[in-house]
Amino acid sequence: MADILTVKNVAKRFPPNIVALEQASLSVVSGEVHCLLGANGAGKSTLLKIVSGAFKPTSGEILIDGEPIRLRSPHEGARAGISMIYQELDLVPQLTVEQNLYLGHPPARFGIIDRKTRREGAAEALRRVGASFAPDVRVEKLSIANQQLAAIARSLTMKAKVIIMDEPSAALNERELERVFEVIRELVRQGVAIVYVSHRLNEIQEIGDRVTVLRGGRTIGTFDVARTPENALVEAVIGQNRSLIERGPRRAVAGGVALEVKSMKGLHGLEISDFKVRWGEIVGLSGLNGSGRTTFLRSLFGAASFEGAILLDGRDFHPRHPGDAIRRGVGLAPESRKTEGLILDAAIYRNAALPALRHRRLLSHRAMRESAEPVLKDLSTQYGDSERPVRQLSGGNQQKVVLAKWIIGGSRVLLLDEPSRGLDVGAKSDLYALVRRLADEGAAVIVASSELEELYAACDAIWVFHEGRNIQRFDPSATDRDDILKASILGVRAST
Amino acid sequence: MTVSDNPGGERLAPGDRSGALPAVLDLAVQYNFIVIFFFVAAIATMLSSNFLTFGNISNLFQQAAVVGIVAVGMTFVILTANIDLSVGSVAAFSGMLVAVLLAEGRNPALAVATTLVVGVAGGALMGGITAFARVPSFIVTLAGLVSIRGVTYLISEGTPIGNLPKEFGSLGSMLIPILPGFDFPLMGIIFIAVCVIAGVVLRYTVFGEYVFATGGNIEAARLSGLPTRLMTMGVFAVSGLMASLGGVMLTSRLRIGQPTAAQGMELDAIAAVVLGGTSLFGGRGGVLGTFFAVMLLQVLRNIFNLLGLGSFYQMTVTGVIIVAAILLNRLIDHRMGRE
Numbered sequence: 001m002a003d004i005l006t007v008k009n010v011a012k013r014f015p016p017n018i019v020a021l022e023q024a025s026l027s028v029v030s031g032e033v034h035c036l037l038g039a040n041g042a043g044k045s046t047l048l049k050i051v052s053g054a055f056k057p058t059s060g061e062i063l064i065d066g067e068p069i070r071l072r073s074p075h076e077g078a079r080a081g082i083s084m085i086y087q088e089l090d091l092v093p094q095l096t097v098e099q100n101l102y103l104g105h106p107p108a109r110f111g112i113i114d115r116k117t118r119r120e121g122a123a124e125a126l127r128r129v130g131a132s133f134a135p136d137v138r139v140e141k142l143s144i145a146n147q148q149l150a151a152i153a154r155s156l157t158m159k160a161k162v163i164i165m166d167e168p169s170a171a172l173n174e175r176e177l178e179r180v181f182e183v184i185r186e187l188v189r190q191g192v193a194i195v196y197v198s199h200r201l202n203e204i205q206e207i208g209d210r211v212t213v214l215r216g217g218r219t220i221g222t223f224d225v226a227r228t229p230e231n232a233l234v235e236a237v238i239g240q241n242r243s244l245i246e247r248g249p250r251r252a253v254a255g256g257v258a259l260e261v262k263s264m265k266g267l268h269g270l271e272i273s274d275f276k277v278r279w280g281e282i283v284g285l286s287g288l289n290g291s292g293r294t295t296f297l298r299s300l301f302g303a304a305s306f307e308g309a310i311l312l313d314g315r316d317f318h319p320r321h322p323g324d325a326i327r328r329g330v331g332l333a334p335e336s337r338k339t340e341g342l343i344l345d346a347a348i349y350r351n352a353a354l355p356a357l358r359h360r361r362l363l364s365h366r367a368m369r370e371s372a373e374p375v376l377k378d379l380s381t382q383y384g385d386s387e388r389p390v391r392q393l394s395g396g397n398q399q400k401v402v403l404a405k406w407i408i409g410g411s412r413v414l415l416l417d418e419p420s421r422g423l424d425v426g427a428k429s430d431l432y433a434l435v436r437r438l439a440d441e442g443a444a445v446i447v448a449s450s451e452l453e454e455l456y457a458a459c460d461a462i463w464v465f466h467e468g469r470n471i472q473r474f475d476p477s478a479t480d481r482d483d484i485l486k487a488s489i490l491g492v493r494a495s496t
Numbered sequence: 497m498t499v500s501d502n503p504g505g506e507r508l509a510p511g512d513r514s515g516a517l518p519a520v521l522d523l524a525v526q527y528n529f530i531v532i533f534f535f536v537a538a539i540a541t542m543l544s545s546n547f548l549t550f551g552n553i554s555n556l557f558q559q560a561a562v563v564g565i566v567a568v569g570m571t572f573v574i575l576t577a578n579i580d581l582s583v584g585s586v587a588a589f590s591g592m593l594v595a596v597l598l599a600e601g602r603n604p605a606l607a608v609a610t611t612l613v614v615g616v617a618g619g620a621l622m623g624g625i626t627a628f629a630r631v632p633s634f635i636v637t638l639a640g641l642v643s644i645r646g647v648t649y650l651i652s653e654g655t656p657i658g659n660l661p662k663e664f665g666s667l668g669s670m671l672i673p674i675l676p677g678f679d680f681p682l683m684g685i686i687f688i689a690v691c692v693i694a695g696v697v698l699r700y701t702v703f704g705e706y707v708f709a710t711g712g713n714i715e716a717a718r719l720s721g722l723p724t725r726l727m728t729m730g731v732f733a734v735s736g737l738m739a740s741l742g743g744v745m746l747t748s749r750l751r752i753g754q755p756t757a758a759q760g761m762e763l764d765a766i767a768a769v770v771l772g773g774t775s776l777f778g779g780r781g782g783v784l785g786t787f788f789a790v791m792l793l794q795v796l797r798n799i800f801n802l803l804g805l806g807s808f809y810q811m812t813v814t815g816v817i818i819v820a821a822i823l824l825n826r827l828i829d830h831r832m833g834r835e
Contacts, residue, residue: 346708354720
C-alpha cells in the first residue's frame with residue numbers, strides 16, 4: 001500500500017550543540033494505527049513537532065502522498081492533512097464545541113461565518129466520532145474523554161489524512177480510553193491513518209497495527225505489533241548500551257530510619273504505604289510519567305495536601321506548608337528548576353541563601369555571600385561572581401544552586417525531583433557524585449527520575465511507582481535492571 | 497537529547513561579553529533613569545533661568561512629595577507583580593478622615609496616627625483578599641478604588657471640611673532651614689526620608705528580600721518556605737500606609753479635606769514606578785528609580801509651567817516620555833539577554 005506520510009532521515013539540531021533528533025524515519029500508510037514508542041528523551045516529541053509543522057527539520061525530508069513538502073507552521077501542516085492532538089488538548093474551553101471544531105478554518109463568506117454550514121459540519125464530525133454531546137455546549141463543560149472526542153472531531157473537520165495523538169491515555173480512565181479506541185478503529189476503517197504515541201506497551205498491543213521504536217534520536221525499527229513479542233519491543237526501547245550503567249561501589253547503609261511513610265493518600269490517586277528511607281541512604285523512585293513520583297515528593301514537602309501517617313526521625317510529621325517541612329530539615333529540588341526552583345533574575349547568592357533567611361529580620365548581603373559561597377564552592381559550582389543572576393549559569397550549575405539552598409538551610413532529608421533533567425552526561429555524573437557524597441555525610445536522599453540508568457547506578461534502593469502506588473522495592477545491586485524497567489512499564493510486580 | 501555546556505559550564509551574558517564597554521557606561525545603562533533625569537533637568541536649566549533656583553527646587557519637592565510617597569508604596573506592590581489601583585481613593589479617604597477627626601477637636605497627633613492605622617488596615621484587607629481568595633489584585637483594588645471613594649463622600653457628606661488647626665497645617669507648609677538662606681519644605685524632607693527608609697527595607701531586611709523573591713518567582717518562593725500570601729498582604733499594607741500618609745499630607749497642605757482629592761493619583765503613581773524601571777512582572781526594580789521618576793515627571797510639569805504651556809501639552813508629552821522610557825528599558829532587557 002502507498003505511504004500517506006513518509007519521514008526520511010530527519011534530523012533536528014538546536015544551536016549551538018543540542019541534538020534533539022539524529023536520524024528518524026517513519027512511514028505511515030492509510031488505514032493503519034501506527035504507534036510510536038520510545039523512552040523519555042528518545043526524540044518522540046521532536047519528531048511529532050517536525051511532522052506537524054511546529055519545527056523545521058535541520059535535514060531530511062517529509063513526503064505526503066509521495067510528494068515532498070516543506071511545512072512552515074502547524075497551520076500549513078493542518079492544511080496538508082496532518083492534524084496533531086496534543087496531550088493537553090489545545091481546545092479553547094470558553095468556546096462551544098462547534099466553534100472549537102472550526103477554529104482557524106471557519107466556513108465563511110466575505111468574513112461572515114456561515115453558521116448553518118458550521119453547525120452541520122460539526123454535527124457530522126461529532127457523529128463520526130460517536131459523540132453524544134451537542135455541538136453548542138461549551139468545551140469546559142465536557143469531561144476529559146469527551147474533550148478528547150471533540151479534538152478528534154476537530155481533526156476530521158480539517159479533512160485530516162493523518163491524525164497524530166500524543167499520549168491520549170494519560171488523562172483517561174480505562175472505560176474512557178476504550179471509547180477512544182473504538183473511535184480510532186472506526187476512523188481507520190474510513191481510511192484515516194492514526195499515529196498513536198504512548199509508552200504503555202499494553203495499549204500499543206491493543207490498538208496498534210505497526211510500531212516504530214525511537215531510541216536516542218534514531219529510528220531503531222518498525223515492527224508488526226501482532227507478530228512481535230513484548231520482550232523484543234522492550235529490548236528495542238532499552239537498547240544494548242550497558243556501558244553507562246556501571247554501578248559505583250556503595251558501602252552498606254548503616255544509619256537509622258530517617259523517614260517512614262506508613263500510609264499516605266494524596267492528590268491524583270496517590271496511595272503510598274511502607275516506604276522507608278534511612279540516614280545515609282539514596283532511594284530512587286522509578287516509574288512512568290504520571291505514576292505519582294512528583295506528587296509523592298511534593299506531599300512530603302508540604303506542597304501538596306495528603307492524609308496519612310509519617311514519621312520523621314521517629315516523630316510525627318505532617319507538613320501543611322513547605323515551611324513546616326523546611327523546619328524539620330526537609331528540602332525539595334523541584335521538577336522544574338527554572339519555574340519552581342530558582343528566581344532566575346535574582347543573584348546567585350540570594351537564591352542560595354533564601355531558605356536560610358527565615359530566622360532573621362535584618363539582612364547582611366555580605367553575610368549571605370559568606371554563607372553561600374563556601375557551600376557553592378564545596379559543590380564545585382562554577383559561578384564566577386555570585387552577584388550574577390542565576391539565569392546565566394548552565395543547567396548543571398543551576399541545579400547545584402538549588403542543592404546549595406537546602407544545604408545552607410540545614411536540610412538533612414533531600415527530595416530531588418528529576419534533578420538531572422536537561423543536563424549533559426558529564427554534569428549528570430557530577431551531580432550524582434555529589435548526591436552520593438551528601439548521603440555518605442549522613443543525608444537521607446529520595447531521587448525521582450524517569451531515567452532508570454541513573455537510579456540504577458546511584459541508588460541503594462529503587463521503588464517502582466505505578467499509577468500512584470509504590471508497587472515494588474528493588475535492590476539494584478542484586479537485581480537486573482531490565483526487571484525494574486519491566487515493572488515500571490507494565491506495572492506488575494516482577495518475581496524476585 | 498544531548499545538551500553540552502561550554503567548557504567551564506559558564507555562559508556569558510551578552511552584556512558581559514563587551515569588555516570594551518567602560519564601567520561608567522555600564523552603570524549609566526543600569527541607572528538610565530538617573531541619566532534621563534539629569535538630561536531633562538539640564539534642558540530645563542537652559543530653557544528657563546528660573547529653574548535652577550533654591551525656591552524652584554523647594555517647590556519641586558513640595559509638589560512631588562504626595563504622589564512620590566504614594567509611588568514608593570506602589571513600588572512594593574509592583575515588585576511582587578501586583579497592582580494597587582486604590583491608592584488615590586485611600587489617600588482621599590485618609591485626608592478626609594483626618595479632617596473629620598480634627599473637626600471633632602481630637603488631638604492632631606492622635607488623629608494622624610488613627611488615620612494611618614486605618615490606611616494600613618485597608619491595604620492589608622485588600623492584600624489579604626488578593627492573597628487568600630486568589631483574586632487578581634487588579635480587581636480587588638479596582639473595587640477598593642470605587643467603594644473607598646464612596647465612603648469618603650459618605651463621611652464628608654460630599655462637602656469639603658476646612659478650618660483645620662494651625663499646628664496640623666504646619667505639616668504641609670513648614671519650611672526647614674537646612675542651609676543658611678535655603679529653606680526646604682518639611683514635606684520634601686518626609687518624602688526623601690520615606691524613600692531612604694523604603695530603600696533600606698528593600699535592601700537590608702528579610703522582608704525586602706522576600707518582596708523581591710515573591711515577585712521574581714512566587715512558586716519558587718513558596719517552595720523555599722516563604723510565607724508568600726503574608727508577603728502579598730504585607731506589601732498592600734505598606735501601600736495603604738503610604739497612600740494614607742500622602743492623603744494626610746495633602747489635606748495638611750491644602751488646609752482643607754476634599755472628598756474629590758487625589759483623583760487619578762493611582763495612575764500617576766504607577767507611571768512613576770514603571771518609568772523608574774520597576775518591572776510590572778515583578779522581582780526587578782527599586783525605590784531609587786521611583787524617586788527619580790517622580791522628580792522627572794515633576795520637572796517636566798515645571799518646565800511647561802515655566803514656559804507657560806498649558807496642561808494639554810503636559811499630558812501629551814508625559815505620556816510620550818513614559819512610552820519612550822519603557823521602550824528603552826525593553827531594549828536594555830533584550831540586550832542583557834533577559835528575554
